[in-house]
Amino acid sequence: MTVRALLGATALCSxxxxxxxxxxxxATVNNGDxxxxxxxxxxxxxxxxxxxxxxxxxxxxxxQRVTTDISTNGGAFDIMxxxxxxxxxxxxxxxxxxxxxxxxxxxxxxxxPAMAGGLSHDGTLYAAPFYGESSMxxxxxxxxxxxxxxxxxxxxxxxxxxxxxxxxxRDADINGICLRGKAGWxxxxxxxxxxGNSFGAQWFDMDWNATFDGEAWANTLNFFKGMxxxxxxxxxxxxxxxxxxxxxxxxxxxxWIDATxxxxxxxxxxxxEVADSVGFALAPDNGLGKRSNxxxxxxxxxxxxxxxxxAAKQFIEWATSKDYIELVAENEGWANVPPGAxxxxxxxxxxxxxxxxxxxxxxxxxxxxxxxxxxxSPYVGVQFAAIPEFAGIATEVSQEFSAAYAxxxxxxxxxxxxxxxxxxxMEAAGYR
Amino acid sequence: MATQHSRSAARIMxxxxxxxxxxxxxxxxIATLYLSxxxxxxxxxxxxxxxxLENYTRFISSSSFWPSILTTLIxxxxxxxxxxxxxxxxxxxxxxxxxxxxxxxxLVIAPFxxxxxxxxxxxxxxxxxxxxxxxAHLWRFFGADPVVWMSExxxxxxxxxxxxxxxxxxxxxxxxxxxxxxxEQLEASEMDGAPTLARFWYIILPHLSRxxxxxxxxxxxxxxxxxAEIFVTTGGAFGTKTLTYLIFQRISESxxxxxxxxxxxxxxxxxxxxxxxxxxIVGKNLx
Numbered sequence: 001m002t003v004r005a006l007l008g009a010t011a012l013c014s015x016x017x018x019x020x021x022x023x024x025x026x027a028t029v030n031n032g033d034x035x036x037x038x039x040x041x042x043x044x045x046x047x048x049x050x051x052x053x054x055x056x057x058x059x060x061x062x063x064q065r066v067t068t069d070i071s072t073n074g075g076a077f078d079i080m081x082x083x084x085x086x087x088x089x090x091x092x093x094x095x096x097x098x099x100x101x102x103x104x105x106x107x108x109x110x111x112x113p114a115m116a117g118g119l120s121h122d123g124t125l126y127a128a129p130f131y132g133e134s135s136m137x138x139x140x141x142x143x144x145x146x147x148x149x150x151x152x153x154x155x156x157x158x159x160x161x162x163x164x165x166x167x168x169x170r171d172a173d174i175n176g177i178c179l180r181g182k183a184g185w186x187x188x189x190x191x192x193x194x195x196g197n198s199f200g201a202q203w204f205d206m207d208w209n210a211t212f213d214g215e216a217w218a219n220t221l222n223f224f225k226g227m228x229x230x231x232x233x234x235x236x237x238x239x240x241x242x243x244x245x246x247x248x249x250x251x252x253x254x255x256w257i258d259a260t261x262x263x264x265x266x267x268x269x270x271x272x273e274v275a276d277s278v279g280f281a282l283a284p285d286n287g288l289g290k291r292s293n294x295x296x297x298x299x300x301x302x303x304x305x306x307x308x309x310x311a312a313k314q315f316i317e318w319a320t321s322k323d324y325i326e327l328v329a330e331n332e333g334w335a336n337v338p339p340g341a342x343x344x345x346x347x348x349x350x351x352x353x354x355x356x357x358x359x360x361x362x363x364x365x366x367x368x369x370x371x372x373x374x375x376x377s378p379y380v381g382v383q384f385a386a387i388p389e390f391a392g393i394a395t396e397v398s399q400e401f402s403a404a405y406a407x408x409x410x411x412x413x414x415x416x417x418x419x420x421x422x423x424x425x426m427e428a429a430g431y432r
Numbered sequence: 433m434a435t436q437h438s439r440s441a442a443r444i445m446x447x448x449x450x451x452x453x454x455x456x457x458x459x460x461x462i463a464t465l466y467l468s469x470x471x472x473x474x475x476x477x478x479x480x481x482x483x484x485l486e487n488y489t490r491f492i493s494s495s496s497f498w499p500s501i502l503t504t505l506i507x508x509x510x511x512x513x514x515x516x517x518x519x520x521x522x523x524x525x526x527x528x529x530x531x532x533x534x535x536x537x538x539l540v541i542a543p544f545x546x547x548x549x550x551x552x553x554x555x556x557x558x559x560x561x562x563x564x565x566x567x568a569h570l571w572r573f574f575g576a577d578p579v580v581w582m583s584e585x586x587x588x589x590x591x592x593x594x595x596x597x598x599x600x601x602x603x604x605x606x607x608x609x610x611x612x613x614x615x616e617q618l619e620a621s622e623m624d625g626a627p628t629l630a631r632f633w634y635i636i637l638p639h640l641s642r643x644x645x646x647x648x649x650x651x652x653x654x655x656x657x658x659x660a661e662i663f664v665t666t667g668g669a670f671g672t673k674t675l676t677y678l679i680f681q682r683i684s685e686s687x688x689x690x691x692x693x694x695x696x697x698x699x700x701x702x703x704x705x706x707x708x709x710x711x712x713i714v715g716k717n718l719x
Binding site for chain 1 (some may be wrong): 674
């Protein structure tokens with residue numbers, strides 16, 4: 001009887017164990033670092049017994065899915081990958097679980113202040129940065145040398161335009177510069193906003209009026225279009241991050257100004273034909289005191305509606321910890337660890353040997369979301385304004401800009417429309 | 433003859449299906465109507481109260497509204513013209529006896545089985561990409577500058593992609609109609625010495641008019657709500673924002689659900705106007 005009872009009890013226990021094994025559903029973006037994390041998630045399951053289910057989506061689709069899910073309290077995800085734009089807004093709406101009680105071992109104070117600031121609302125952290133980024137210049141050292149030029153560490157836009165023209169060789173299919181012209185607030189919209197900051201442009205004045213009728217925006221757009229028409233790739237009005245990454249890796253760009261995380265992709269010999277000849281520099285300025293680099297973090301957050309908040313916190317601690325960075329370094333090398341999130345990474349001599357480490361840190365430190373424009377502005381954010389209406393407005397405005405890049409309308413027409421679109425939307429939202 | 437009793441029994445048995453179908457249509461319709469009168473903005477805390485007709489006036493007075501209607505009509509008109517003209521030609525061709533006829537027919541209708549998102553991505557990245565696309569290589573081979581399809585010829589690109597998908601449908605319907613044509617009539621006209629073009633114009637085309645009407649009606653209804661192809665190619669940029677896309681942008685990107693719902697009601701009205709117009713003009717062919 002005892003043996004039978006023991007067997008029965010064992011079976012019952014194992015059934016209970018299976019029933020209680022939790023599964024977390026995680027929505028994430030399909031970029032290299034996140035895919036790498038999925039390959040290493042056995043480490044987390046072994047440590048905690050918690051299973052993981054991934055929903056991996058392209059950036060724009062991810063944004064729509066998680067926004068719809070959280071605003072309708074859909075409850076489809078236990079953890080969401082979100083950015084610096086969403087976090088403070090959603091945190092203020094009470095849609096996210098505060099992350100102010102993470103363990104001592106996790107060392108939340110080690111998170112770079114710029115990242116922690118951008119992922120907080122009223123001083124409370126609502127999302128933990130998986131990686132942080134700014135933008136910088138990535139350029140071909142061999143083409144620069146061939147053009148007889150030398151890239152300064154902190155160049156001006158004028159120098160970049162001249163260098164781009166000097167490097168361009170249309171017959172050899174080499175474009176002097178590749179930049180984002182694709183419509184979408186997180187694509188071309190982000191780039192032109194950050195570029196506008198260095199030209200003295202901004203989205204809104206202190207009364208929330210649009211400022212596209214000012215000289216600064218006209219200068220920004222005319223400079224961008226002029227330079228890209230001279231030295232950019234065909235169809236640049238439809239190129240975003242992925243298109244430019246591919247062009248650069250194929251050796252078709254002399255320079256590329258984009259996310260600092262791209263540095264590991266363009267210097268990876270398995271993916272890039274030009275891995276051996278890539279240099280880095282700070283994003284350009286215009287002598288007005290602001291550079292044209294942005295600040296962003298892909299971060300993990302827990303929707304307030306999740307039923308598995310404790311398990312979700314355990315996962316976030318694992319994925320954004322110092323141990324995880326060590327785990328990636330061990331498996332994939334230091335160049336492939338998620339950058340830009342922790343101070344300690346930039347104190348690690350192994351990591352500082354990576355060619356783009358210092359420039360990434362310098363770029364991140366030079367972006368200030370609280371003070372991003374030359375003149376005073378009422379919003380927080382470098383390449384966006386952290387208000388709920390921004391994504392919709394900026395997508396439409398960037399569509400008008402893209403149409404101007406493609407020659408479907410003039411820069412003046414695009415700016416006129418942008419002014420009307422923005423003011424209409426701000427009026428509808430009750431700002432004006 | 434059905435008795436009173438059997439009629440009641442039939443009604444009771446059909447009731448669940450009818451209720452379900454009514455609910456299926458009515459619930460979204462009523463929800464759209466209700467939301468179109470509310471200031472519903474999830475990002476601002478949800479339902480902010482009654483908005484009266486403000487959503488309707490704001491949607492229609494937006495600078496994007498009339499261009500989006502025009503874009504919708506151009507795309508629908510363009511696709512209809514291409515699919516019907518080429519559909520008739522392909523149907524005539526496929527009606528001829530030829531070697532490997534079965535395989536050719538399957539190949540011709542194959543695009544209809546490809547998902548819209550997949551076909552749009554294939555066209556965008558493999559054919560129309562200005563650097564690596566097949567068409568760009570072809571243009572370069574002949575010494576011409578590649579066309580930047582998605583930005584410089586955006587509307588034409590979308591019309592081509594959508595036409596490629598809908599051409600098999602038109603071909604199939606028209607081929608069935610041609611096959612039902614009485615061969616003796618054609619033979620008689622041939623013996624009377626009627627030229628090919630005249631035979632096509634006076635015999636084949638009138639015979640096809642009913643099938644063309646069906647293609648026109650069905651395709652129009654589906655094409656008015658075209659979305660996926662625009663979403664994955666231009667994202668509504670370069671003058672390709674249709675009414676459906678504008679509604680999506682208002683609801684999903686701007687998170688203005690009330691405003692988007694008012695747009696939804698306008699879309700229903702537009703679809704009905706077009707349907708009534710078509711029924712009046714071409715529907716008589718169906719009598």
